[in-house]
Amino acid sequence: MRNRIVLALGAGLCLAAVPGIFAYARQKNAAPSRQFQKSLSADQRVLQALNRLTFGPRPGDVQEVKSIGLKKWIDRQLHPDDIPENPTLARKLTTLDTLTMSGAELVRNYPTPRMVRQMVDGQLPFPTDPDRKLMLTKLMERFEQRQAKGGDAAAAPAVANAKAMSGLPGPGQLRSLRQGTAQQRLAAFLSLPREKQDDAIAAMPQGLRQGLFVLAPPELRRRIELANGPQQVVARDLTEGKLLRAVYSNRQLDEVLTDFWFNHFNVYLDKGADRYLVTAYERDVIRPHVLGKFKDLLEATAKSPAMLFYLDNWQSVGPDTPRARGRKGGLGGHPGLNENYGRELLELHTLGVDGGYTQADVTAAARCFTGWTILQPERGGEFAFNQRMHDSGEKIFLGVKIPQDGGIADGEKVLDMVARHPATAHFISLKLAMRFVADDPPASLVDRMAETFRKTDGDLRAVTKTMLESREFFSQGAYRAKLKSPLEVVASAVRAVNGEVDYAFPLANQVARLGQPLYRKQEPTGYSNSSREWLNSGGLLARMNFALQLADNKIPGVKVDSSVATIALGSPEFQKR
Amino acid sequence: MPTRRFFLRNSALAMAGAGASPLWLERALCATDGAAAGKKILVAIFQRGAADGLNVVVPHGEKAYYDLRPTIAIPRPTSDPGRKDDAAIDLDGFFGLHPALAPLKPLFDQRHLAIVDAVGSPDPTRSHFDAQDYMESGTPGRKATGDGWMNRALPRAAGKPSPLRAVSLGPVLARSLRGNAPAVAMQTIEDFQVRDRAAAKQFERMYTASTDPLLQAAGRETFEAVAMLQAIQRRPYTPAAGAGYPRGRFGQSLQQIAQLIKSDVGMEMAFADIGGWDHHVNELGARPGEGLLANLLREYGQALSAFWKDMGDRMNDVVVVTMSEFGRTARENGNRGTDHGHANNMFVMGGAVQGGKVYGKWPGLEKEQLWEGRDLALTTDFRDVLGELVSRHLGNAPLGTVFPGYDPKPLGLV
Numbered sequence: 007m008r009n010r011i012v013l014a015l016g017a018g019l020c021l022a023a024v025p026g027i028f029a030y031a032r033q034k035n036a037a038p039s040r041q042f043q044k045s046l047s048a049d050q051r052v053l054q055a056l057n058r059l060t061f062g063p064r065p066g067d068v069q070e071v072k073s074i075g076l077k078k079w080i081d082r083q084l085h086p087d088d089i090p091e092n093p094t095l096a097r098k099l100t101t102l103d104t105l106t107m108s109g110a111e112l113v114r115n116y117p118t119p120r121m122v123r124q125m126v127d128g129q130l131p132f133p134t135d136p137d138r139k140l141m142l143t144k145l146m147e148r149f150e151q152r153q154a155k156g157g158d159a160a161a162a163p164a165v166a167n168a169k170a171m172s173g174l175p176g177p178g179q180l181r182s183l184r185q186g187t188a189q190q191r192l193a194a195f196l197s198l199p200r201e202k203q204d205d206a207i208a209a210m211p212q213g214l215r216q217g218l219f220v221l222a223p224p225e226l227r228r229r230i231e232l233a234n235g236p237q238q239v240v241a242r243d244l245t246e247g248k249l250l251r252a253v254y255s256n257r258q259l260d261e262v263l264t265d266f267w268f269n270h271f272n273v274y275l276d277k278g279a280d281r282y283l284v285t286a287y288e289r290d291v292i293r294p295h296v297l298g299k300f301k302d303l304l305e306a307t308a309k310s311p312a313m314l315f316y317l318d319n320w321q322s323v324g325p326d327t328p329r330a331r332g333r334k335g336g337l338g339g340h341p342g343l344n345e346n347y348g349r350e351l352l353e354l355h356t357l358g359v360d361g362g363y364t365q366a367d368v369t370a371a372a373r374c375f376t377g378w379t380i381l382q383p384e385r386g387g388e389f390a391f392n393q394r395m396h397d398s399g400e401k402i403f404l405g406v407k408i409p410q411d412g413g414i415a416d417g418e419k420v421l422d423m424v425a426r427h428p429a430t431a432h433f434i435s436l437k438l439a440m441r442f443v444a445d446d447p448p449a450s451l452v453d454r455m456a457e458t459f460r461k462t463d464g465d466l467r468a469v470t471k472t473m474l475e476s477r478e479f480f481s482q483g484a485y486r487a488k489l490k491s492p493l494e495v496v497a498s499a500v501r502a503v504n505g506e507v508d509y510a511f512p513l514a515n516q517v518a519r520l521g522q523p524l525y526r527k528q529e530p531t532g533y534s535n536s537s538r539e540w541l542n543s544g545g546l547l548a549r550m551n552f553a554l555q556l557a558d559n560k561i562p563g564v565k566v567d568s569s570v571a572t573i574a575l576g577s578p579e580f581q582k583r
Numbered sequence: 584m585p586t587r588r589f590f591l592r593n594s595a596l597a598m599a600g601a602g603a604s605p606l607w608l609e610r611a612l613c614a615t616d617g618a619a620a621g622k623k624i625l626v627a628i629f630q631r632g633a634a635d636g637l638n639v640v641v642p643h644g645e646k647a648y649y650d651l652r653p654t655i656a657i658p659r660p661t662s663d664p665g666r667k668d669d670a671a672i673d674l675d676g677f678f679g680l681h682p683a684l685a686p687l688k689p690l691f692d693q694r695h696l697a698i699v700d701a702v703g704s705p706d707p708t709r710s711h712f713d714a715q716d717y718m719e720s721g722t723p724g725r726k727a728t729g730d731g732w733m734n735r736a737l738p739r740a741a742g743k744p745s746p747l748r749a750v751s752l753g754p755v756l757a758r759s760l761r762g763n764a765p766a767v768a769m770q771t772i773e774d775f776q777v778r779d780r781a782a783a784k785q786f787e788r789m790y791t792a793s794t795d796p797l798l799q800a801a802g803r804e805t806f807e808a809v810a811m812l813q814a815i816q817r818r819p820y821t822p823a824a825g826a827g828y829p830r831g832r833f834g835q836s837l838q839q840i841a842q843l844i845k846s847d848v849g850m851e852m853a854f855a856d857i858g859g860w861d862h863h864v865n866e867l868g869a870r871p872g873e874g875l876l877a878n879l880l881r882e883y884g885q886a887l888s889a890f891w892k893d894m895g896d897r898m899n900d901v902v903v904v905t906m907s908e909f910g911r912t913a914r915e916n917g918n919r920g921t922d923h924g925h926a927n928n929m930f931v932m933g934g935a936v937q938g939g940k941v942y943g944k945w946p947g948l949e950k951e952q953l954w955e956g957r958d959l960a961l962t963t964d965f966r967d968v969l970g971e972l973v974s975r976h977l978g979n980a981p982l983g984t985v986f987p988g989y990d991p992k993p994l995g996l997v
Binding site: 318321322323325330341342343344345346349353354359365368520521528529530531538539540541542543544545546547548550551554555573576577578579581582 | 631632708709710711712713751754755756761767768769770774775776777778779782783785786789790793795797798799801802804805808809858859863864916917918920922923955
């Protein structure tokens with residue numbers, strides 16, 4: 007059954023072998039730059055655009071681009087608000103209710119056990135939905151039962167089991183739930199009265215719960231996820247939302263750019279309060295600005311609770327401020343300066359490590375941002391400027407005097423200076439070109455992009471457009487010259503075979519297994535934009551195994567038509583874009 | 584030339600990979616690479632995020648240390664059993680280990696663990712990314728270096744080299760191991776296979792026929808290594824001497840390395856890393872023996888100690904060396920943490936290591952002794968440590984290509 011290397015993966019895939027040899031070469035010899043002057047055929051141009059502006063072509067996409075006209079299609083992608091969104095995507099996203107919530111709402115509806123305890127004790131408000139309130143209260147009871155049993159998680163279900171199962175209507179149904187086929191289990195479960203269903207979920211052993219999950223309609227799935235641990239739902243929705251958008255969105259360039267800019271301004275989901283802050287960060291801070299002004303994007307990140315928490319700035323306190331003098335920090339120390347954000351702002355977000363700043367500039371920037379903090383970070387958080395934490399003294403940043411008593415304007419001045427710095431124009435252009443054009447993009451292109459950046463005051467739509475309309479973008483040097491990242495592999499494979507995604511976190515788990523856990527890059531650098539990062543033996547094997555699993559419909563939540571499914575998805579050609 | 588990373592090696596191994604290869608064949612193939620036992624092996628460990636060296640190897644004899652860190656210093660060694668778990672473990676009257684590193688103390692006492700202090704990269708960068716890159720390329724200050732020091736340090740192979748002579752544990756190939764000589768990355772031995780035998784053959788054909796030279800060579804290299812690992816994957820692995828690796832990726836990585844060494848697959852170099860050392864905030868918990876740093880050090884120390892136990896006599900052929908991109912500020916910051924600094928320490932562990940000693944010249948922590956007025960100064964270049972291990976332990980004498988433009992000065996570690 008493996009003998010189905012069907013090459014008819016749809017015209018969109020185009021497995022034609024084209025020499026991408028020189029594109030991989032890192033050496034600065036003459037050949038690559040000549041390759042960036044060689045033009046592509048009309049068909050190659052369409053494929054190049056589809057491979058770079060989208061998460062991979064679907065069957066029929068080539069025809070669509072041709073009928074619209076390549077130039078016009080690119081222009082549409084540059085104006086995503088004018089593209090009607092795919093109704094299928096909208097429908098699938100509605101079940102992921104955390105994606106539209108504020109941080110405070112997330113904390114309230116998807117709390118950690120500790121937070122539920124605080125709700126029960128009246129220190130935190132319960133969610134307004136009475137069903138949700140009842141469910142959380144019950145979760146708490148079970149959690150505390152387990153705690154009382156000395157944390158023996160295995161023992162707890164047995165107790166709860168007997169209790170909950172005793173409320174079931176009849177022995178026949180009990181048998182169906184325990185031993186029936188999957189469909190019988192679901193039917194037996196759904197025949198229970200609603201109030202018994204949640205008890206039954208809680209009483210089920212993990213295996214049974216998982217068996218029910220794969221068949222359950224979205225609303226029931228959500229209740230099962232809640233029983234598994236409410237706080238995990240937030241992370242799950244984020245990764246699912248990302249995969250669903252990558253696979254289904256009509257605004258593909260917008261999705262690729264959101265991925266790029268989130269990674270540029272990387273934050274780490276598993277760092278404390280960031281668990282509840284990243285949802286709004288991607289939605290309200292990154293996404294609205296990816297084709298806007300760089301300055302606005304930068305300032306939005308600088309004032310976002312997610313970034314302030316991730317790079318510790320919310321706790322940074324000027325020496326000799328009322329806060330430093332008046333209150334002891336954490337466990338006995340006096341709070342003071344933290345230069346983590348100040349450094350990464352210059353090195354990773356704007357100027358680049360060779361952008362010509364010194365340690366003194368890092369310290370000066372950190373002093374300017376003292377007082378940029380978060381109100382109640384553990385409860386969803388909001389940006390605030392706290393004068394009592396702010397270092398009011400004079401600072402010299404990049405040779406410019408920032409006078410004393412500037413307050414919040416100090417940090418804003420720093421953002422303004424670095425957003426308009428020529429080093430930033432170059433650094434941002436280079437990074438974009440590495441993602442969209444080639445690992446070593448030609449300097450001529452990067453220079454032109456940087457020039458657009460400077461002339462337009464950092465208009466990212468204009469910079470992106472300069473790149474996507476360039477000769478170098480449509481050149482032999484760039485064509486199929488990039489190795490796909492794990493996210494690109496997974497999303498493009500599902501798209502290539504028109505996979506139907508019911509729920510997407512198993513796909514997100516695949517992305518993690520290939521080496522790119524989403525929202526979980528711990529370092530502020532984000533994932534590398536360079537192909538070579540992803541080329542290694544273990545990674546190749548994982549890609550082959552993923553292709554086999556997908557083609558065999560062994561990845562839960564996603565269905566592919568096995569008559570077109572093929573191990574070509576694990577082929578060398580498919581690893582490139 | 585584009586194929587520089589992956590050499591095409593026409594070998595019997597590739598044929599063996601096509602079917603089930605009997606164990607004797609794999610052994611025989613390894614044997615062409617020289618006798619497995621007795622071959623020297625270097626294991627490098629990277630602590631990513633810049634470990635706070637001053638709280639790992641504590642200069643408890645230095646008063647300034649306690650002045651600079653009023654809330655996050657590790658207290659002086661004590662014999663009081665009630666406070667022992669929160670105090671440094673004395674090594675030599677001046678330095679002490681963080682209490683969470685207690686499992687390593689016996690190794691120091693048995694002289695199998697050496698520590699080099701005030702060591703690191705001379706480059707002044709305080710960027711994690713650049714500093715890691717420089718340390719892994721082995722060329723501080725030079726960004727154009729494409730390959731890593733470990734790859735360059737592989738001795739020229741006499742005969743056919745094993746496809747597993749250099750192994751990087753983790754989802755990506757470590758920078759240290761990139762380069763001309765073949766090196767594989769794996770998360771676990773178990774995962775390193777195609778789950779369907781018929782499909783594996785098809786993939787192998789596809790990759791070896793690929794017109795993309797890098798993917799073609801990478802595929803070939805991959806399937807050679809897969810063939811070699813098949814026999815190991817069939818045998819369950821139990822660590823020797825009751826060694827208990829801690830849960831988590833780092834413990835798992837070291838266990839895989841031990842398994843590979845003991846399986847005699849011809850491995851000469853291995854790389855593993857452990858992240859999470861960037862402690863800008865609340866480095867210590869309510870007590871010095873608790874908190875972020877303590878938890879990480881516990882995992883770290885237990886893993887190294889388990890590796891030692893598991894390996895037994897084989898440690899005579901193995902040296903483990905640890906590094907981190909830079910140290911942290913001598914003075915604590917405003918949030919009971921530390922910011923990016925300069926010099927750090929390195930651990931060197933092995934049967935043949937001249938251990939039980941803290942090497943390196945201590946520069947002191949008084950204001951005028953600190954580098955740029957804030958960090959532990961550097962008195963030993965990390966290439967001195969690595970260079971000695973490459974030349975004396977691995978026996979790869981010409982260091983000019985491993986650390987170009989630098990002449991490592993041996994410390995007498997091995």
